[in-house]
Amino acid sequence: MVDKKEIQDVRSEVMAVILNISKSLAKDKLGALFVIADRGRITGNYRPHYPQLQFTGNILSKGMDSVVEKLATLDGAVIFTPDGVLLAYGSRILKSETLLGYGTKHAAAKGITSFDKSATAVLVSEESGWIKVFQKGEIVLETDSVDIEPSTLEKISSFLTNKDMALLASAGIAAAAGFAPAVLIVGGAYMVVKTAGEVISSTFKKEKNR
Numbered sequence: 001m002v003d004k005k006e007i008q009d010v011r012s013e014v015m016a017v018i019l020n021i022s023k024s025l026a027k028d029k030l031g032a033l034f035v036i037a038d039r040g041r042i043t044g045n046y047r048p049h050y051p052q053l054q055f056t057g058n059i060l061s062k063g064m065d066s067v068v069e070k071l072a073t074l075d076g077a078v079i080f081t082p083d084g085v086l087l088a089y090g091s092r093i094l095k096s097e098t099l100l101g102y103g104t105k106h107a108a109a110k111g112i113t114s115f116d117k118s119a120t121a122v123l124v125s126e127e128s129g130w131i132k133v134f135q136k137g138e139i140v141l142e143t144d145s146v147d148i149e150p151s152t153l154e155k156i157s158s159f160l161t162n163k164d165m166a167l168l169a170s171a172g173i174a175a176a177a178g179f180a181p182a183v184l185i186v187g188g189a190y191m192v193v194k195t196a197g198e199v200i201s202s203t204f205k206k207e208k209n210r
Helices: 004-027 064-071 104-115 150-162 165-178 198-209
Strands: 032-036 046-048 077-080 086-093 120-124 131-135 138-143 182-186 189-193
Touching (some): 004 064, 004 131, 004 150, 104 120
Parallel strands (some): 032 077
Antiparallel strands (some): 046 086, 138 189
């Protein structure tokens, strides 16, 4: 039997690798969209623009981060399962919801995470160089391209995958529990927590009810 904590740790590590790749792309002002979703839920909801090469291993395999960084610069989304298996790249997301004032990547990130409440989309804006994390149709986190300490990145990634408020607080983002957007400087990086709604509040309620 697979240990639940081991699954959570792998999913958190996948998120951390994607955030690191996103920061590298953001530094070069290159746009990208990553979608992390269950294979069964995402199947049929994307369409590749290019013939798909098959890759062995997953995003946690040695050297795959460099490959993924190159694939992310193609037009369309790079899609992974929560445990890091690459499902597709250069793909159009078929579930889309307009986000006023923004383009197709934002619409795809909002749309797929509204459709699949368990999915996460990580968007890198080529215009601003900022990274936005979408869950449940909302932007739950924004950060700039400045690198942060691996331990802090690990806590943030673990919160995004496991919704552990204690981890978020230990990363210096306790202000988010007040349900108002907060601009924080974490290890030299600017981080905007805009989770004034469902994700933070529902997690906070669960913590209180334990």
